[in-house]
Amino acid sequence: MSDKAEKWCLLIRSVPFQQLDKIVPALVRQYPGMKLAVLTHSHGREMAASYREVDEVLIYPEVGSFDQAKVPEAVRSRQWDMVVTPVANVSGSGFYNVLRFGLAIPARQHAQVNLPGHFSQLTAAGLAWTGLRNGAFALVAALAAALLWLPWWLLFSLLSLVTPRKRENPGPG
Template sequence: MKTLLIIRSASMQQLDKNLVEIEKKFPGYEIHMLTHEHSVKLVEKYKSIKKVYVYPYKEGFQARNKVAELQGKAFDGILIPVTNITGAGFFNVLRFSLTLRAKQRFICNLVSDIWEVSPGRIRWMGIKNILMSAVSLLCAGVVGIAVVLLLPWKLKKLERKGE
């Protein structure tokens, strides 16, 4: 039997809505879920979720955090529910998914659209994040230098006008 692991990164209310579409998209799959400890009882109410794994950390999903229970397991698919339309802002969860063995990875958005995301695309998102951070840092540095150099001159000019 094929297995689908859902990494719960969205609210339970959203999962209520998404689960119907997930079950339609993945018929015949046994659905498992990885969630934080405080959500285990809430997840157990879903009859379609056969196994619940506990993410044993208080913080959000991080690639450096290993889940011993999942080591050596392989899934046919991993699905990451996101709380927006594009999946932006969930890079940490996507990156965490790369630490698990799976044939395919999927994103399920707020309106239950489901699409595949490749490991290469996830890595490219990481590269883009680093590049955008570097460009932002460079721009902030240039603006900061300009402000430090020009502000005293401008203040003196305003002070003279005010006399």
């Protein structure tokens, strides 16, 4: 980032490259004129560098999932104009660690892009709300399942009390 007029976007590779095949061109259309850097694990370096739209590839040195406490210094030390976190579904559910990681990187703007290629602003408050909402849905689903299961459990328990049991025939003896 030598030229102050250059605008930089960091794309966190949290999805398969097949999805990036669609996201990278959409990102360039959505934010024309921005330089594009991709943050990936070391095994994705070569593939990330193969995109003609990618100006720089940065390596996440840790093994395993992206962790907001382990943002690499090469990423943290720069001021990004945009950080984009791809998710593999419509809601972003299941990608909370990567979304939190993206929010931990200093940037003027944060966004997520889902599988169909829709960009949406990413904020800490929005991520917290989504987590609370998804947790509430899970709780309601668990309660509903328990309520639907309870009558059947009672019915079968009562039936087991009134159903005559087959006596074992000890045989002649």
